[in-house]
Amino acid sequence: xxxVSQHNxxxxxxxxxxxxxxxxxxxxxxxNLFWYVQYPGQHLQLLLKYFSGDPLVKGIKxxxxxxIKSKFSFNLRKPSVQWSDTAEYFCAVNxxxxxxxxxxxxxxxRLSVIA
Amino acid sequence: NAGVTQTPKFRVLKTGQSMTLLCAQDMNHEYMxxxxxxxxxxxxxxxxxxxxxxxxxxxxxxxxxxSRLKKQNFLLGLESAAPSQTSVYFCASSRTGLETQYFGPxxxxxxx
Numbered sequence: 001x002x003x004v005s006q007h008n009x010x011x012x013x014x015x016x017x018x019x020x021x022x023x024x025x026x027x028x029x030x031x032n033l034f035w036y037v038q039y040p041g042q043h044l045q046l047l048l049k050y051f052s053g054d055p056l057v058k059g060i061k062x063x064x065x066x067x068i069k070s071k072f073s074f075n076l077r078k079p080s081v082q083w084s085d086t087a088e089y090f091c092a093v094n095x096x097x098x099x100x101x102x103x104x105x106x107x108x109x110r111l112s113v114i115a
Numbered sequence: 116n117a118g119v120t121q122t123p124k125f126r127v128l129k130t131g132q133s134m135t136l137l138c139a140q141d142m143n144h145e146y147m148x149x150x151x152x153x154x155x156x157x158x159x160x161x162x163x164x165x166x167x168x169x170x171x172x173x174x175x176x177x178x179x180x181x182s183r184l185k186k187q188n189f190l191l192g193l194e195s196a197a198p199s200q201t202s203v204y205f206c207a208s209s210r211t212g213l214e215t216q217y218f219g220p221x222x223x224x225x226x227x
Contacts, residue, residue, distance in 0.1 A: 009155070032213055034215070036218075042220070043205060043218040043219060043220045043221055044158075044205065044207075044216075044218040045218070046215050046216075049215060051213075090157060090158065094212070094213060096213045101212070102148065102160050102163055102173060102212065103160075103216060105150075105157045105158040105159075106157055107155060107156060107157035108157045108158075
């Protein structure tokens with residue numbers, strides 16, 4: 001079964017600091033990869049996704065993620081965080097060649113940005 | 116275009132009571148999902164549906180039932196609520212099983 005690991009449970013950064021959130025998955029075949037964000041009190045929204053092509057994916061609000069197949073990783077990055085980036089971030093994966101497999105989510109990383 | 120809506124937003128139940136959560140989507144999506152979100156556990160899939168009239172079990176299906184009688188609606192039922200079912204429940208939908216899922220605003224359920 002697929003699994004997704006997000007190693008950081010809670011990250012605290014000052015405004016303007018750079019961000020990198022780790023995501024590793026266990027599946028060895030072709031994967032679709034997603035990062036979702038949940039702002040306080042809100043529902044999940046898509047930040048970015050990777051299906052194929054350029055492994056460096058750019059999303060909304062200045063976020064990007066890099067797919068490194070050899071490391072089974074899809075880390076999320078942002079060069080300079082803002083207070084409004086305070087949220088919980090979820091990595092998710094599914095396997096398009098394995099039938100109708102639903103998305104598997106990581107446990108999430110809570111990001112707190114302080115002034 | 117409302118996207119994905121959930122009813123109710125908040126509910127308090129006593130142990131043993133039953134209730135139904137309603138999810139509706141207006142995007143003509145085939146796939147619909149029910150998740151529960153608990154602190155430190157992320158999102159866990161309860162049940163999902165790949166089309167009208169179909170349902171399938173997810174990671175944590177016990178204690179829940181679902182129905183998808185109409186394409187736009189996906190109902191989650193708790194027949195006999197337990198305190199362990201205290202959680203925030205999110206519904207989502209997607210055009211196919213591999214594409215972006217769109218989430219509803221959530222239902223906060225407290226079982227006493």
